[in-house]
Amino acid sequence: MRTFLAVMAAVLAVWAAPAAAAETAVLSERPGHPGLLFIDNPAIVDPQPMRAESYNRVAGDRAVGVHFTTGTPQCYGVHASVLETPETVTVELFGGALPEAAGRPCIMIAVSGILEVPLQNPLGSRQVLTAF
Template identity: 45%
Template sequence: MRVYALATLICLAIAGCSSGAENEATPEPSSESSAPTTVPTPDVPKTPVEEFRTSFTPRPDIVRARNTPVESWSEVNPNAIALNFTAGTPECYGVDPVVTETDTTVEVAVRTGVLPETADKMCVLISVMGTVEVPLQAPVGDRTVVGR
């Protein structure tokens, strides 16, 4: 029975490691810039304030920054919103939110990266559901919140 189980596991491992063309992912184009893209994406959904999320403080000095999707947003007060995202732990990773306001939209983006003081240290690879509060020049009102 053990031999049969071992043979089955080996077959599954080999099948899972196959390099069939139908399983290969198309490589994404690389970008040298870490700045947020300028093409707006679909509306970011509004959610109630989610108290369980880990709070981050904006850190524009992060290194190795990359764009991170904004999952949702919450109204904190009329002139501030919270952007919700997934990132590494705040002991090693930081966020740099970017907000651009127009008369009709509030474009939001979050860049995540390593904190300068931990850039040469080992960090645990655990993701947390994070949030960062950002001020607005005017209340959201009837404007649409979109990612970019």
């Protein structure tokens, strides 16, 4: 019985422990970055974390254009989540297949993409980070 309780306590401790924080990296600002504009799509299939490469400011200071590399927009989509603090804006990107592309052949070609990520507060002088 004592062993059972010890095992259950260990399982509960691991289950209840907070997940390790995602790593972050500072994004460099690259105004005028060329790329295809993607629309945020939370319905992507099998979303996988992807690293943003850089960002640009968007007119009005209430969004950032996040730059990344992915597949063609006919087959692949992206979804972003944002965590804002007074000092930073952390963008977490996920890439995956479009639901309508399931079972369809897709060409394997790298595409430079941009996703405009809305912010709750103006970017101002805050640092932009990517989580991965």
